[in-house]
Amino acid sequence: MSIFTVPPAASIGAPISDIDTPALLLDLDVFERNLDELQARADAAGMALRPHGKAHKCPAVALAQIARGAVGICCQKVSEAIPFIEAGVRDIHISNEIASPGKARLLAQLARHARMSVCVDDLQQVDWLAAAVQEAGAELTVLVEIDIGHGRCGVADLELMTRIAARIQSLPRLSFGGLQAYHGTVQHVRLPGERQQIIDAANARIRQARARLESEGLPCAVVTGGGTGSADIDFASGVYTELQAGSYAFMDVDYSHNQPSGAGVSSFAHSLFLATRVMSRAAGTHAVLDAGLKSMSLESGLPQVWNAAQARPDVVLACTGVSDEHCTVGRGAEAASTAGTTALSALPALGELVLLVPGHVDPTINLHDSLIGYRNGVVETIWPIAARGLSR
Amino acid sequence: MSIFTVPPAASIGAPISDIDTPALLLDLDVFERNLDELQARADAAGMALRPHGKAHKCPAVALAQIARGAVGICCQKVSEAIPFIEAGVRDIHISNEIASPGKARLLAQLARHARMSVCVDDLQQVDWLAAAVQEAGAELTVLVEIDIGHGRCGVADLELMTRIAARIQSLPRLSFGGLQAYHGTVQHVRLPGERQQIIDAANARIRQARARLESEGLPCAVVTGGGTGSADIDFASGVYTELQAGSYAFMDVDYSHNQPSGAGVSSFAHSLFLATRVMSRAAGTHAVLDAGLKSMSLESGLPQVWNAAQARPDVVLACTGVSDEHCTVGRGAEAASTAGTTALSALPALGELVLLVPGHVDPTINLHDSLIGYRNGVVETIWPIAARGLSR
Known part of the structure; x- marks a missing residue:
């Protein structure tokens, strides 16, 4: 592979834990x-x-x-x-x-x-x-x-x-x-x-x-x-x-903040996640993820940490801020009140994968070139977002 | 040209008034x-x-x-x-x-x-x-x-x-x-x-x-x-x-909201504009431009209409809202108080070019594939934004 080719974020058949971040994952x-x-x-x-x-x-x-x-x-x-x-x-x-x-x-x-x-x-x-x-x-x-x-x-x-x-x-x-x-x-x-x-x-x-x-x-x-x-x-x-x-x-x-219209009507579920990794824990009080405004749109509010996918789902993490290339996450209020662990040990490790639910899906997808489709934790397909950026 | 090729937004040597929008213009x-x-x-x-x-x-x-x-x-x-x-x-x-x-x-x-x-x-x-x-x-x-x-x-x-x-x-x-x-x-x-x-x-x-x-x-x-x-x-x-x-x-x-540090220190000037066109005036009270969140980042605030470039620079226009693909502009407060014309006649015409100063330059450029450089109103160069989307 030429030095001038950006390596793909994922390989078909590989576990999603191997993914290069930030990247969009589709369940x-x-x-x-x-x-x-x-x-x-x-x-x-x-x-x-x-x-x-x-x-x-x-x-x-x-x-x-x-x-x-x-x-x-x-x-x-x-x-x-x-x-x-x-x-x-x-x-x-x-x-x-x-x-x-x-x-x-x-x-x-x-x-x-x-x-x-x-x-x-x-x-x-x-x-x-x-x-x-x-x-x-x-x-x-x-x-x-x-x-x-x-x-x-x-x-x-x-x-x-x-x-x-x-x-x-x-x-x-x-x-x-x-x-x-x-x-x-x-x-x-x-x-x-x-x-x-x-x-x-x-x-x-x-x-x-x-x-x-x-x-x-x-x-x-x-x-x-x-x-x-x-x-x-x-x-x-x-x-x-x-x-x-x-x-x-x-x-x-x-x-997800919309309440459904009637009894018996199931609502749709989150299938799209922004895969990120922890790039810094130096502050001790928060982890910094390697994705920011260039990987997610923020005008509808902060992304949500998909805690179910965390190595420690008992520790509820919440996003506290997003800048151009960084997203900070700390312990959510819910967990902080009942926690026995210190903040630092509860934070995800350096390099650990953290999935985010984007605040607003349309402009977030428009920032990416591919959707990485997975099933049972394994990459099944990589779909080009071929109309990305075609706003004319 | 194949039907499957998106035509370029501008041609070198053509006036910027011919540009296809939305597109990034560089003075x-x-x-x-x-x-x-x-x-x-x-x-x-x-x-x-x-x-x-x-x-x-x-x-x-x-x-x-x-x-x-x-x-x-x-x-x-x-x-x-x-x-x-x-x-x-x-x-x-x-x-x-x-x-x-x-x-x-x-x-x-x-x-x-x-x-x-x-x-x-x-x-x-x-x-x-x-x-x-x-x-x-x-x-x-x-x-x-x-x-x-x-x-x-x-x-x-x-x-x-x-x-x-x-x-x-x-x-x-x-x-x-x-x-x-x-x-x-x-x-x-x-x-x-x-x-x-x-x-x-x-x-x-x-x-x-x-x-x-x-x-x-x-x-x-x-x-x-x-x-x-x-x-x-x-x-x-x-x-x-x-x-x-x-x-x-x-x-x-x-x-542009930062005040310079000292006397004699000139500040930098706006060189980058998002070129848009009016796609609707049906509401009568505002014009709708053909660019939204997919062409500009909004987390640092609304873009500013570059009134100096308008066909009628005497009418001060201000951006009033941005959604995924639309930006609404109306008459700025300053002009409204002194205006003799009706709102509708003061609005730019359907198809008219309107230049916006982006709220935040870095994530805005990351939404585009090229910078269209111009001088004296004529397109001089088209530079690929080759690292667009490379956030890994």
């Missing part, structure tokens, strides 16, 4: 259960599942989702779709607006190789798309995004919505596909009653928009939206034809 | 002035400058720093050094501890191609390094990191420090190089008087540690540390032999 048993469960719930609800590629950026994950019945995937950016098309995904919805004629041209090129759809919330975007598909000789489905309370992108005015839909329908090579209605903040509302209340109001707006379009001869074949945090409510509402969900495959600290 | 004139200025100040102080590769992860930047007189670079991780060695950098200090024997082995391999040094704060790390250099037939310089108040890594006990230094010196193929003393938090203390006070205390500890080692026959050829935020004080103190600085080349919102 394949849990991951597959998460995939099976959401697909089964979508099937039971008679709704299509269109998982979000922005969450994992990994073609192997998309193919596993499609193999279970997903109708295709979402991507958030046009360039992000490229590795998925290359891997054989043939139905991709860009769940976002485009910001330039150049992006429309790239999208039109992709639409010659896969069934592509995209969102608009402005007549200008429709014109960009129309010119691009004309030039490329491609066909494109266009959805109008409506604002249902999130207040970011999307049309709130039903008059303008109808004008945009009619304009799409009138143009050659474009077809009006229906509505996208996404409420991002509701995904992270902790109490199911509060989530239900916000979603009820949002759904009333979707029904109104849909009725208006139908009354103008513009039926919505698709109403797409929802997510991991609202899946239970979205399945029951009958408003959406397809669910966009991403984090359910992996979970993270943020989503 | 080469400002960047070069920043480099020249810190090198001139290091030269005047008779101190070596060893810029931090962790900040830019870009071999072309390292070579520009070395061409101006830098003695080499720092890297924070062993794998991070590989693209720099490949590009011809021949003196690299790993300004961090290693977390496994495997990392010691990789470092020893690299030490056969470049002069490498590394930090330790534990006897165990010394043993790992000694075994690795023996196996590789390499030579390695090892510095003891001491804790001077930052409270993360590093030895605080002078007795242990001396034992580690003596152990390094006693082992074949290892040589004791001196001390690393880094105080990360002081870099971001806003008031120069407060910075001075903390650094005075830290420097007293460095002098004490150095004297102790000298009295034991272990002279410190190198005392390395400091950074952009403390450079003025570090140049004046006479404690360090070399300065580790990274952000000075680019600056960011966080560092």
Whole structure:
């Protein structure tokens, strides 16, 4: 091997205890259960599942989702779709607006190789798309995004919505596909009653928009939206034809704070871990792990130590701080009160593997180039995160 | 071009207004002035400058720093050094501890191609390094990191420090190089008087540690540390032999909040911008830019709109929120009070280019694959961020 090649973090067939850190580990048993469960719930609800590629950026994950019945995937950016098309995904919805004629041209090129759809919330975007598909000789489905309370992108005015839909329908090579209605903040509302209340109001707006379009001869074949945090409510509402969900495959600290919606509904489990090692114990009061902001995203809060995987699961460790390349962990409050051991002896040893549950899965995965899949403690597969960094 | 190739964000010779977004833009004139200025100040102080590769992860930047007189670079991780060695950098200090024997082995391999040094704060790390250099037939310089108040890594006990230094010196193929003393938090203390006070205390500890080692026959050829935020004080103190600085080349919102240390000391200027475009104005009250958490790090605060580059610099825009793929901007408070125009007409147009100053430069650069260097509004060069993601 050339000196200029970075050695791989793991070898297939080796125990995960041999892994070079920091690296992303995927517990394949849990991951597959998460995939099976959401697909089964979508099937039971008679709704299509269109998982979000922005969450994992990994073609192997998309193919596993499609193999279970997903109708295709979402991507958030046009360039992000490229590795998925290359891997054989043939139905991709860009769940976002485009910001330039150049992006429309790239999208039109992709639409010659896969069934592509995209969102608009402005007549200008429709014109960009129309010119691009004309030039490329491609066909494109266009959805109008409506604002249902999130207040970011999307049309709130039903008059303008109808004008945009009619304009799409009138143009050659474009077809009006229906509505996208996404409420991002509701995904992270902790109490199911509060989530239900916000979603009820949002759904009333979707029904109104849909009725208006139908009354103008513009039926919505698709109403797409929802997510991991609202899946239970979205399945029951009958408003959406397809669910966009991403984090359910992996979970993270943020989503684990959501309380499930009803009795009998199992929640998804953590399958994704950031593998780190202790690089310093010199301070005596904490251990320093060899992963920081360049290996995990921090804007949704600190990661959680996966204490179950520790050599001493009786000692509860908690993350106390993260900087660019370091993460400090100390004894959690729970353990400190009942502990007989000294702090230092309770800390993991220099070089010891410590698994962290990321605070926020999407931007964390976007920092890595591969997902190391394991089963029963042994590395089974290494999946390239091929769309990592494709944000254009 | 294959459909499966993501088109480049920029073409050399094209105006930056043509750039595909999001992408990192580097104003080469400002960047070069920043480099020249810190090198001139290091030269005047008779101190070596060893810029931090962790900040830019870009071999072309390292070579520009070395061409101006830098003695080499720092890297924070062993794998991070590989693209720099490949590009011809021949003196690299790993300004961090290693977390496994495997990392010691990789470092020893690299030490056969470049002069490498590394930090330790534990006897165990010394043993790992000694075994690795023996196996590789390499030579390695090892510095003891001491804790001077930052409270993360590093030895605080002078007795242990001396034992580690003596152990390094006693082992074949290892040589004791001196001390690393880094105080990360002081870099971001806003008031120069407060910075001075903390650094005075830290420097007293460095002098004490150095004297102790000298009295034991272990002279410190190198005392390395400091950074952009403390450079003025570090140049004046006479404690360090070399300065580790990274952000000075680019600056960011966080560092721009530091007040300079003294009259006549010019501060560094913003050379790095995240280029974005407006993807939605549907809400009417704000514009949504096509870049979020996957294109900029948020843990040090929101990015700043570079209003000077706007089509309407009279309208002051401010970032109001960032999510995974979106950034909302509205009119800044300053402009809102004096504005005669409506909010909507003051917002940038759909597709318009908006430049942002990142909140925190190091983890932002780590999200991108290239730096697009421009001069007078024209793209001059595209530099690969070859160590992007190399955190092992």
